[in-house]
Amino acid sequence: MDDRVREHAEVLVDWSARVEEGDDVIVSVSEGCHDLAVAVSEALGERGANVVTLYSSAEANRAYLRAHDDEFGLGEHELALVESADVGIRIGGGRNTSAMVDVDAATRAASSKASEAVREAWMDLDYVSTLHPTRSLAQQAEMSYEAYQEFVYDAILRDWQALADEMAQLKEILDAGSEVRLVIGDHTDVSMSIEGRTAVNSAASVAYNSSNLPSGEVFTAPYDTEGEVCFDVPMTFRGKTVRDVRLAFEDGEVVEYSAGHNEDVLGEILDTDDGARRLGELGIGMNPGIDRFTDNILFDEKMRDTVHLAVGRAYDANLPEGEDGNHSAVHVDMIADVSEDSRLEVDGEVVQRDGVFRWEDKFTA
Structure with a gap:
């Protein structure tokens, strides 16, 4: 594993999220972010945190929204999980930055409104969002993958x-x-x-x-x-x-x-x-x-x-x-x-x- 991935995880857990022993932590992991998810999980284990890992996929979300009738529930099961946690960590990345482009605008709006309570609950946590450099993001940035990695870590691994x-x-x-x-x-x-x-x-x-x-x-x-x-x-x-x-x-x-x-x-x-x-x-x-x-x-x-x-x-x-x-x-x-x-x-x-x-x-x- 790239040493910068481990350093990213250390900064995320210690400086950013300030995780302490016994904290109940939700880690949401996007596609293509396996290495950072492993490094973060290791760091959380070393600190004695309690971890629930969620899978996040733009393509899966697209499939769900396109198949839905727009009468969304309030996500009370997800809300209960988030409200019981101490820390929330989101690791963004993904395979396709345009995966959601053909989801109807009205469907997006209805889903966003229905999930407002869940978003508010995430914000009430000690919550941090970060990004793992993926090839899809490098492509969106019009950069080579290696150059994009250097860019990301220059932005993240700072004093x-x-x-x-x-x-x-x-x-x-x-x-x-x-x-x-x-x-x-x-x-x-x-x-x-x-x-x-x-x-x-x-x-x-x-x-x-x-x-x-x-x-x-x-x-x-x-x-x-x-x-x-x-x-x-x-x-x-x-x-x-x-x-x-x-x-x-x-x-x-x-x-x-x-x-x-x-x-x-x-x-x-x-x-x-x-x-x-x-x-x-x-x-x-x-x-x-x-x-x-x-x-x-x-x-x-x-x-x-x-x-x-x-x-x-x-x-x-x-x-x-x-x-x-x-x-x-x-x-x-x-x-x-x-x-x-x-x-x-x-x-x-x-x-x-x-x-x-x-x-x-x-x-x-």
């Missing part, structure tokens, strides 16, 4: 404490701020309120309210969004590539939208429910190990020189106790490249210009 310390500077600024404004060229000028919200220093560990490995972003839950934003980074949603997305906001809601390719997919997402037309997240990428786009949101949204906004569900970690944020059955991130002709302001003060933060040597006010 996470050092990155957490740097990102804490941005968290402090956002926590103290009231309004964020993002300006990119002549196509994006959007403002949003962050007053009363708590930013998450997403340092790839549940200790930092972070549920992704790799991570490397600082995010918060904006509201009262006004203006227009364009996303120039192509992303795959529901098995289809969507490019050149434009969203126009009034009173916090998307009132106009367009896309240069597969606009219908964007429309299906925004029509999921009322919350799908409002923002649930503003995130700023800060992982220096991610240096290219790979058409995978787990990596692309963490890339330095990017900002992403997500329509749909807001995360509880960003909200004051007792306050509800935006509710939705979806949470869909869209990414903008801010490496040139851009500025990110908090309460009128420039925090990042052309991808460079104000505490960095190359920053120009």
Whole structure:
């Protein structure tokens, strides 16, 4: 076994999930992820955890959804399992990144709504999602398998404490701020309120309210969004590539939208429910190990020189106790490249210009 796989498992179990002896752990394993699943299982055994392993397959899910009548149950049997666990680990990968492309949009929406309670229960765990480099993901990234492996491990096997310390500077600024404004060229000028919200220093560990490995972003839950934003980074949603997305906001809601390719997919997402037309997240990428786009949101949204906004569900970690944020059955991130002709302001003060933060040597006010 590749030594990097074992190191990945160690980081996942110890730094990210913080597994302790006696913890009840659910491990969901996608197709093509056998080696990492073995390494994680070994690490969990060494730590005295109690493990239930689930099999996850996009092709199996496709078959199920295409055969269903759209009257989905609430998944109470799965809910009972998740609610009884302490830790949840998802290992993503798969054989075919487009396996779900021909599942009817209405069926997807019905299934997503029915499983909302299960998703919420997963988020209530010490939950971490990671990815094992597979050939299908390398192909989607337009990279050789060997080069893709190196890319993935550069993003994952980092000094996470050092990155957490740097990102804490941005968290402090956002926590103290009231309004964020993002300006990119002549196509994006959007403002949003962050007053009363708590930013998450997403340092790839549940200790930092972070549920992704790799991570490397600082995010918060904006509201009262006004203006227009364009996303120039192509992303795959529901098995289809969507490019050149434009969203126009009034009173916090998307009132106009367009896309240069597969606009219908964007429309299906925004029509999921009322919350799908409002923002649930503003995130700023800060992982220096991610240096290219790979058409995978787990990596692309963490890339330095990017900002992403997500329509749909807001995360509880960003909200004051007792306050509800935006509710939705979806949470869909869209990414903008801010490496040139851009500025990110908090309460009128420039925090990042052309991808460079104000505490960095190359920053120009």
